[in-house]
Each structure stands twice: as structure tokens, then as C-alpha cells.
Amino acid sequence: MAGRVQGKKAFITGGAQGLGEAIARMFARDGASVTVSDLNISKARDVAESINASGGKAFAYEHDVTDAARWEAVLQEAAADMGGLNILVNNAGIASAGSVETETLDGWKRVMDIDLDSVFLGCRFAMPVIRESGIPGSIVNISSIAGLIAAHNSAAYNAAKAGVWMLSKSVALHGARMTPQIRCNSVHPVFIDTPILDVFKKQIGEQAVHDKLSRQVPMGRIGEPDDVAYMVLYLASDEAKFVTGAEFKVDGGISAM
Secondary structure (H helix, E strand, O other): OOOOOOOOEEEEEOOOOHHHHHHHHHHHHOOOEEEEEEOOHHHHHHHHHHHHHOOOEEEEEEOOOOOHHHHHHHHHHHHHHHOOOOEEEEOOOOOOOEOOOOOOHHHHHHHHHHHHHHHHHHHHHHHHHHHHOOOOEEEEEEOOHHHOOOOOOEHHHHHHHHHHHHHHHHHHHHHHOOOOOEEEEEEEEOOEOOHHHHHHHHHHOHHHHHHHHHHHOOOOOOEOHHHHHHHHHHHHOHHHOOOOOOEEEEOOOHHHO
């Protein structure tokens, strides 16, 4: 069904590659104007230009998601470009491998800054901008199955993504009290074939990573970016107008075990 987010305006962090790029392209195909934000402005511009060349409407901004002042400025700039803001997708994030003993304090703080604190900042500064549009809005926070299922060597990542899960519920309850209302939900992918796996591919090799991770998933494979993008599209659309404060697993069945 085309046009599921027709006329809406979406801001997507980490949009230069991986899940963010897939979400931006899918939103644009379904009628939304999109802003692609990323530290890598060159790649962000490439994505935006490709969307525009395909008949969509996209903008690109350089954006450090850990910088509160930049959040305030870039949301205002994007809303001016797009003619408003209805959707925020907090997607930017990094992976981390380390147990509670091997993770450094600096490493822990970096994961929290990028994977959790940035989501807080995005929700905090986007909500008033979304309200200015005068219609109900949607925030989709990309957590991880690692926010629901722990691993011995992912202390910081587990903690940050679990924080995104619970923060999303608090934001949802706050947004439900607003006029217009702003919904907020979290999405929890399992292993998806994106650059976030690069840290592990460097350790043991690409094929070994695919084989190892696929064996852990009941459906026998790792996910594709569009598997997640379709879920985000639903949550951003008016089809999900009565859905808030919920977590959605895109995990090939791993959480059912």
C-alpha cells in the first residue's frame, strides 16, 4: 500500500547507512519528506540526493547526536526545510563488545552517550517541535533485542539498549497526556546485516559472523535492513494511531526460546 506516511515529515538519525538509510528510503517511497542526519555528512548527502533523484524529498544534516545544542538547532532547521516535523526515528547507535570486567569506563560512557543519552536528547527536543505541527506525532526508538536479552560480553550495550526500552515507555506516557498526542514505541532487532556488525567482522571474519549469528536465530538467518524498516514504517504511520508504549521485536524468533 503506497503512501502510508504521505505528507508526513520525518527526522532520522544515523541515516547515512544501515537501518537509518533503509528507513529513510522506505519513508520517502511512501510519501514522507525525510531529513537524514549523521556525523558522516558526505554519506548523508549521498542518501538524500539519491532519494531526491528518485522523486522523493530529502534533506541532509551533519549531526552529533550527543550534542544537546546541536539537537535543538538541527530539529528547527529540519522543520523549516520540511515544513514541520511529525516523526522522529532515533536510530543512531554503536555496538560494543565487553564484559563487566573488560569494558572500560570510557567505553561504557561512550556507549551510553551515543546509544541512550542521544535518545533522551532527541525525544526531549523533538516533542515541542512535533507539537507545533498541530497533528499527532510518532517517535520510534531503535533499541535492540540486546535490550531484552543479555549477553556475557555486552555489558554496556545491554544496559544502554534496555534503557532505551524503558525510556520509550516513559516518553509514551508523557506524550499521551499532550494535545496533540505523541506516540512513542521501541523496536528491538536481532542481528541485522548492517555496518554495526563490522566490529565483530573485524574480529573473526564476515562469513564466520554470519554463520555464528544465524545459528542463534530460529529462522536460521540474520535480518535485512528492510525487515526493520517495515516495522518502523508501521509505527510511524496512522495505522498505529492507538499503539504507544510498546516494544516490537524483529528477531527471527530468538526471544521465543
